[in-house]
Amino acid sequence: MESSRLFLTAVGLVFQPIRRLGSIYSKIQDAVAASERVFEILDRTSKIIDGTKTLDENITKVEFKNVSLKYEQSYALQNINLTFNKGCNIALVGDSGGGKSTFINMLLRFYDTDAGSIFINNQNIKDFTQESLKHQISLVSQRIYIFQDSLASNVAYGQDIDEEKVKEALKLADALDFVEDMDDGIHTMMEEFGANLSGGTKTTHSHCPCNL
Ligand SMILES: Nc1ncnc2c1ncn2[C@@H]1O[C@H](COP(=O)(O)OP(=O)(O)O)[C@@H](O)[C@H]1O
Ligand SMILES: [Mg+2]
Structure with a gap:
């Protein structure tokens, strides 16, 4: 039992x-x-083949020559010719889906042109290393991303933190005053997606040029 x-x-x-x-x-x-x-x-593997030259000089001229790009079958942009020089403020205005983001995507080589070429300082952007090309261009997208790290690391954006450079960038973006008012200044920890910043503050913050 x-x-x-x-x-x-x-x-x-x-x-x-x-x-x-x-x-x-x-x-x-x-x-x-x-x-x-x-x-x-x-x-x-990426279809985009990296260039070998380092773009280490300031960008003084950008030129789109007969540029076209198609996604799958249909063209997003066709035969674009545009030149702009240092100091110009250019606004691309158009309907949603008109090709504004596509234009920028090609400049940064997120996509390569299907026809035509893009030149920076009279040199085809395909000749440059993508790292140096992206290092010389600051892109502020519609969607702001803030990493869960210190404010200084977010401004340095992957580079070593040089406090002077971080402050200079914040000053240029008119953000130094409010940052210095924060408890830990540039060492304040950001919450994911910048939850502890207000909407306007987030945008100003992400306008800081990261490659001074
Ligand atoms: N990754 C993609 N794959 C396929 N089609 C795309 C892609 N990105 C954009 N498109 C198409 O290309 C056209 C231009 O889009 P886009 O450059 O995003 O315009 P905008 O930024 O002016 O709103 C649109 O018709 C869009 O649907
Ligand atoms: Mg867009």
């Missing part, structure tokens, strides 16, 4: 670990599927 009760208890205790094994197996399956998707992206 005693031993059969022990046996039944033992059988009862076996079920829980078996059930747990089942749920672990399904979690492993999820992880395998997710990592396959991640590695598929990581293994992709």
Whole structure:
């Protein structure tokens, strides 16, 4: 009698670990599927071939010559000719879907032109290393992203923090005053998406040129 009760208890205790094994197996399956998707992206090679020259001089002239770009089948932009020189303020105005973002995407080589070429200081942008090209251009997108790090790291944006440069950038963006009013100044920790900054403050902050 005693031993059969022990046996039944033992059988009862076996079920829980078996059930747990089942749920672990399904979690492993999820992880395998997710990592396959991640590695598929990581293994992709870019069609954009990097240049070899370093763009280390200031940009004084940007020229679009007969530039066209199509996504899949249809053209987003066709035969664009535009030249602008240092000191110009240019506004591209047009309907949503008119190709404004596409224009900027090509300048930064997120996409290469299908026809025509883009020149910076009379040199085809394809000749430059993408790293140096992107280093010379500050892009403020519609969607502001603030990293969960110190305010100074957000301004330095991946570069080593040089406090003087960070302050100079903040000053140029008219942001130094409010930053110095914060408890830890430029070392104030930002919450993800800048949750501890107001909307306007976020935008000003992200206007700071990161490549002084
Ligand atoms: N990555 C993409 N893949 C396919 N089509 C795109 C892509 N990006 C933009 N488009 C299309 O290209 C056209 C221009 O878009 P876009 O440059 O974003 O215009 P804008 O910035 O002026 O609103 C639109 O028709 C848009 O649907
Ligand atoms: Mg756009």
